[in-house]
Amino acid sequence: MGHHCCSKQKVKRGLWSPEEDEKLVRHITIHGHGCWSSVPKLAGLQRCGKSCRLRWINYLRPDLKRGSFTEQEERTILDVHRILGNRWAQIAKHLPGRTDNEVKNFWNSAIKKKLIAQGLDPNTHNLLSSSQMTKTSTKNNNVVGKLINPHHDQQFNSVFTMDTSSGNKEIIDPKTMSPLLNSASYTNAPTVSLNETSSNISTTFDFQNPSFAWTCRTRMMEFSSCSSSMESTVISTSSSIPPSGFGILSGDYMWGNGLEPCFDRAVHEEILPRPRPEKVSTTEEEIYGVNDQNSTEINAFDSSNIDFEFMDSGLVPPELYCNVNSVDQLAWDC
């Protein structure tokens, strides 16, 4: 039975024949589609209007791009999906010539499987649950962790994986702060190197390109105050960069490279709503961006004021460190 819009008509279903395609293309080329429900009759097709619309949008439109998805398109899908979820029509708008159906099919048949293989939940892009994680770890001999904010019980988007058996090095995509699906395609990516002791795992993020490098350390520990019993990872506050600074600097790194930081939500929600330090320094605006804390704008501070040479040595400019650290102490005082 056809859809209600054409239930009174005798409608054909299933795959479209070349003749039907030709009729539809000819009609729309000459007259436009107008009201889709009237298209079948006007075009001489025994199809439902919805079916005609779908056929045109997904297959017959002249501006459609054909062929396999490029690596760039795949990255775009990943990045947008991380933020929007399964909103295929919205995702497809970022990919000229691609349809929502095409993106959805590509996701379900290819990308989803890659994420699962990496131990990531394709819905959240975070790690799979601890039971699933254990399976993954056992299977792949990987140790996996995530950045988590114990104060707000809310995860950062960033995820890293570390392979403890094969050189302890993995490329992280600076745009998403996630392991690259195809690391060979990203030459400017920072690297992360890992050291494991009996109780701690330290991670060094190494941002070498294009303008600065700095390091931070993480250690795995249990946060009973968090939402679940999942293993959590924090960046040690005893090192040069606290967690919030990590977010800010990551955002800046991305903005500085013309990339929209995937950390944007984390930067905004985690940093901006926090109480400001009582002592306000001259560089506060650079840290917070605009003053309006309710603003939905994502604010990156001005890269031009950062002492990149200082950062290249693996340290943070004193004034920046001071600000970030004061915010951090407030936020992390659980």
Place this chain on the structure above:
DNA sequence: AAAAGGCACAACCGCATCTCT
């Protein structure tokens, strides 16, 4: 060679939202 299974892609279905009267 043929059946079974896996896969990618096309198409459909039901529901939500929009638009028009």
Place this chain on the structure above:
DNA sequence: AAGAGATGCGGTTGTGCCTTT
């Protein structure tokens, strides 16, 4: 304001091709 039809969207199913058994 309300209802009916049109449109848009996302989940799901159907189809045909290719590979494996």
